Amino acid sequence: MSNTPLKGAAVIGQSGGPSAVINASAYGVIKTALESEYITKVYGMHHGIKGMLNDELLIMDEEDPKELERLLYTPSSALGSCRYKIADPDVDDTDYKRILEIFKKYDIRYFFYNGGNDSMDTCNKISKYCQKVGYECRVMGIPKTIDNDLFGTDHCPGYASAAKYIATSCMEVYKDATVYDNPQITVVEIMGRHAGWLAGAAALATAFGAGPDLVYLPEVDFDLETFSADVERVYKANGGKVLIAVSEGIHYADGRFVSEAETSATDGFGHAQLGGLAVKLADYLKKRTGAKVRGIELSLLQRCGAHLASGVDLAEAELAGRAAVEAAVSGKTDYMVAFKCSREGGKYVCETELLPLSEVANYEKKVPLEWINADHNGVTQEFIDYVLPLIQGAPERPTEQSLPRYAKLKKVLAK
Amino acid sequence: MSNTPLKGAAVIGQSGGPSAVINASAYGVIKTALESEYITKVYGMHHGIKGMLNDELLIMDEEDPKELERLLYTPSSALGSCRYKIADPDVDDTDYKRILEIFKKYDIRYFFYNGGNDSMDTCNKISKYCQKVGYECRVMGIPKTIDNDLFGTDHCPGYASAAKYIATSCMEVYKDATVYDNPQITVVEIMGRHAGWLAGAAALATAFGAGPDLVYLPEVDFDLETFSADVERVYKANGGKVLIAVSEGIHYADGRFVSEAETSATDGFGHAQLGGLAVKLADYLKKRTGAKVRGIELSLLQRCGAHLASGVDLAEAELAGRAAVEAAVSGKTDYMVAFKCSREGGKYVCETELLPLSEVANYEKKVPLEWINADHNGVTQEFIDYVLPLIQGAPERPTEQSLPRYAKLKKVLAK
Numbered sequence: 001m002s003n004t005p006l007k008g009a010a011v012i013g014q015s016g017g018p019s020a021v022i023n024a025s026a027y028g029v030i031k032t033a034l035e036s037e038y039i040t041k042v043y044g045m046h047h048g049i050k051g052m053l054n055d056e057l058l059i060m061d062e063e064d065p066k067e068l069e070r071l072l073y074t075p076s077s078a079l080g081s082c083r084y085k086i087a088d089p090d091v092d093d094t095d096y097k098r099i100l101e102i103f104k105k106y107d108i109r110y111f112f113y114n115g116g117n118d119s120m121d122t123c124n125k126i127s128k129y130c131q132k133v134g135y136e137c138r139v140m141g142i143p144k145t146i147d148n149d150l151f152g153t154d155h156c157p158g159y160a161s162a163a164k165y166i167a168t169s170c171m172e173v174y175k176d177a178t179v180y181d182n183p184q185i186t187v188v189e190i191m192g193r194h195a196g197w198l199a200g201a202a203a204l205a206t207a208f209g210a211g212p213d214l215v216y217l218p219e220v221d222f223d224l225e226t227f228s229a230d231v232e233r234v235y236k237a238n239g240g241k242v243l244i245a246v247s248e249g250i251h252y253a254d255g256r257f258v259s260e261a262e263t264s265a266t267d268g269f270g271h272a273q274l275g276g277l278a279v280k281l282a283d284y285l286k287k288r289t290g291a292k293v294r295g296i297e298l299s300l301l302q303r304c305g306a307h308l309a310s311g312v313d314l315a316e317a318e319l320a321g322r323a324a325v326e327a328a329v330s331g332k333t334d335y336m337v338a339f340k341c342s343r344e345g346g347k348y349v350c351e352t353e354l355l356p357l358s359e360v361a362n363y364e365k366k367v368p369l370e371w372i373n374a375d376h377n378g379v380t381q382e383f384i385d386y387v388l389p390l391i392q393g394a395p396e397r398p399t400e401q402s403l404p405r406y407a408k409l410k411k412v413l414a415k
Numbered sequence: 416m417s418n419t420p421l422k423g424a425a426v427i428g429q430s431g432g433p434s435a436v437i438n439a440s441a442y443g444v445i446k447t448a449l450e451s452e453y454i455t456k457v458y459g460m461h462h463g464i465k466g467m468l469n470d471e472l473l474i475m476d477e478e479d480p481k482e483l484e485r486l487l488y489t490p491s492s493a494l495g496s497c498r499y500k501i502a503d504p505d506v507d508d509t510d511y512k513r514i515l516e517i518f519k520k521y522d523i524r525y526f527f528y529n530g531g532n533d534s535m536d537t538c539n540k541i542s543k544y545c546q547k548v549g550y551e552c553r554v555m556g557i558p559k560t561i562d563n564d565l566f567g568t569d570h571c572p573g574y575a576s577a578a579k580y581i582a583t584s585c586m587e588v589y590k591d592a593t594v595y596d597n598p599q600i601t602v603v604e605i606m607g608r609h610a611g612w613l614a615g616a617a618a619l620a621t622a623f624g625a626g627p628d629l630v631y632l633p634e635v636d637f638d639l640e641t642f643s644a645d646v647e648r649v650y651k652a653n654g655g656k657v658l659i660a661v662s663e664g665i666h667y668a669d670g671r672f673v674s675e676a677e678t679s680a681t682d683g684f685g686h687a688q689l690g691g692l693a694v695k696l697a698d699y700l701k702k703r704t705g706a707k708v709r710g711i712e713l714s715l716l717q718r719c720g721a722h723l724a725s726g727v728d729l730a731e732a733e734l735a736g737r738a739a740v741e742a743a744v745s746g747k748t749d750y751m752v753a754f755k756c757s758r759e760g761g762k763y764v765c766e767t768e769l770l771p772l773s774e775v776a777n778y779e780k781k782v783p784l785e786w787i788n789a790d791h792n793g794v795t796q797e798f799i800d801y802v803l804p805l806i807q808g809a810p811e812r813p814t815e816q817s818l819p820r821y822a823k824l825k826k827v828l829a830k
Contacts, residue, residue, distance in 0.1 A: 018590070018591050018594050047595070050596065074590070075591065076587075076591045076594045080594060080595070081594045082596065164817065168722055168818060168819060169720075171818065172719040172819075173715050175433070175489070176433050176715045176719035177715065179491045179492045180462070180496055180497060181497065204818065208818045208819075276694075296712070296715060296716070298716075299709070300711060301584055301588065301713075301716070303591055304591035306587060307583055307587070307723065311817075391818070392817045401623070401803060401807065402579065402725070402806050402807045402808060403806070404583060404586055404623075406625060
């Protein structure tokens with residue numbers, strides 16, 4: 001860490017799965033960097049770290065400021081994303097040599113990377129490599145993941161907007177799925193392979209009077225018999241109407257994902273199916289109850305539902321980007337921006353703090369077991385109290401003929 | 416038809432699949448009826464015509480006017496819906512005798528029924544029966560169907576909100592599905608068994624810069640080889656990124672639905688699958704191209720997405736309900752309220768008119784073949800010009816902690 005002003009170019013990359021507000025973080029970085037007297041030029045990596053390796057950098061200084069501002073309301077990664085796991089530099093330093101070459105070519109002294117666990121690992125490795133070879137570059141990670149599983153931060157930008165999409169959609173599906181006087185079982189499948197933050201958000205809908213009767217998270221083992229008994233109890237109590245939310249990552253005690261479990265006489269499923277988990281469970285319940293069933297997978301919709309983005313999430317995503325640049329310019333390096341929040345007395349306060357990258361990279365934060373109810377088919381009030389402040393607010397979004405108006409970037413390639 | 420003022424109670428029923436604005440029509444009926452000097456009491460059928468047959472009528476006069484107003488923003492059928500095909504009275508008049516009994520019990524002189532083709536048929540039969548037995552009751556049908564397939568009206572309440580949901584979602588999915596630099600084929604499945612109005616709305620997303628490359632409607636035969644060639648052409652031109660929208664009702668030339676087609680060596684599919692059409696087509700394209708694929712079914716979400724409801728649709732749905740009551744009170748009976756619209760010079764004007772029930776019941780309105788492009792993989796500008804005015808406007812909706820606040824009805828049963 002140095003307090004000496006460092007002059008040079010900055011580069012921002014987006015990595016991993018997109019979110020509704022990932023571009024708000026990019027905007028926070030780009031705008032703050034463009035305004036900084038120490039940052040000489042601002043580049044965007046075309047498709048994340050692959051853009052570095054391929055020498056494909058986009059010149060942000062060339063973009064129309066009005067279009068850049070529309071990044072706030074544009075879902076998914078406007079610069080392009082990638083899923084690229086960088087090697088361990090002690091094993092293979094090819095990529096690092098190449099990155100250093102590009103750093104030198106464009107005099108890059110500020111490296112901002114926006115992503116989840118893997119991205120923080122990438123940041124950490126690049127930072128360590130630069131230190132090792134004596135190239136001064138300030139490296140900052142900016143959290144982003146709808147999965148909300150980054151360690152050390154109260155929550156991650158992107159999560160709240162997905163949670164709000166899930167809660168709102170569950171309320172609407174509840175209204176639709178309970179409209180007839182016939183039995184109907186509806187299963188909604190929600191993202192989250194290892195952590196149940198997103199599936200748990202479905203319980204917000206229930207807390208507001210129109211949501212799933214049962215919610216299953218991947219933090220606890222799934223048992224088909226217990227599940228069947230849960231459903232039958234609700235079925236009887238509610239005149240055959242049951243709404244169920246499941247995380248895509250629910251798994252049996254032996255670790256097998258329910259979504260991938262093989263056909264067998266014992267697990268009660270019919271034939272191997274290509275349809276997802278929701279359809280699979282719905283079909284199982286159809287055979288068991290004879291009710292009309294429907295499986296709904298929220299799929300990409302929950303990840304990119306910018307039209308329902310949370311105002312809090314949007315503002316915090318931008319804040320995280322801004323804070324990263326400010327910290328780097330002030331001399332910090334090798335950190336991830338994190339959120340430290342208080343919800344005391346129902347008042348939500350959120351501040352940024354910096355966490356060493358080495359402490360956050362590659363750890364997964366799961367839903368605490370005490371936030372899952374005793375029957376393992378729902379969440380507790382603590383979970384609701386945690387997520388509710390995060391989904392507040394609905395910013396006015398630019399539209400054109402009542403459809404979203406997204407940022408249109410020129411994407412001028414640096415040479 | 417009579418111009419004599421008719422005094423008595425009114426009843427409103429909702430039938431068939433719900434929509435985002437069906438309750439706006441109910442509100443239009445209920446509010447206008449409550450204010451009418453000729454209507455003595457306003458009842459709601461609990462689960463449509465089945466509520467009549469079961470003597471389950473809800474007293475709307477007992478509801479809090481503020482909660483009734485929230486019906487405007489509450490998706491799905493607040494009174495409950497049904498799918499009940501009433502018999503031909505010449506074959507079996509049991510139901511009609513029962514309905515007449517209930518009419519007499521509550522002195523019902525105004526009958527309003529909100530639904531699609533089947534509901535208009537129900538209206539027509541009840542009206543004819545009342546005339547036959549000499550019971551004076553004014554019967555009015557109010558159109559409602561997201562499928563937009565009712566005959567004689569420019570469009571149907573409910574359609575535009577679903578169309579807007581589809582277009583917006585396709586724009587967001589496009590952003591998400593094109594974010595990596597790897598090939599990815601995404602197939603979005605849209606409702607509409609026989610008419611392609613909803614699937615065609617996906618082309619709005621394309622018209623605004625972020626939508627499907629290919630759109631398939633059920634008005635024309637689907638051919639797997641032509642489809643494959645279409646996809647491969649886009650695949651090559653777009654670096655492996657293809658977004659496809661299909662109507663659930665696409666079918667082969669021999670009439671078989673693609674979604675239900677049996678496994679065979681000739682149709683190119685693998686094993687029979689329970690997943691829907693989108694997954695089936697995506698899997699087929701995966702085998703053919705090796706690309707990463709994803710099938711997304713918009714499912715119930717497109718039908719009940721009230722948070723994205725069109726302001727025009729909402730206002731027109733309420734207008735249709737109000738117009739039905741006003742016409743009935745003024746002496747009209749045996750009509751459906753329809754919309755007569757002009758789009759001349761880019762100016763959209765919509766007026767209600769009355770069509771005899773016998774002329775609209777049981778006909779299906781499909782997308783005109785000249786609005787489908789020559790390659791049968793998209794729609795023409797005429798289609799866009801038709802639908803664009805309908806999706807305009809976004810009313811401010813009541814929320815509670817940034818989640819939807821729906822109407823809470825007491826549902827007091829009449830005795």
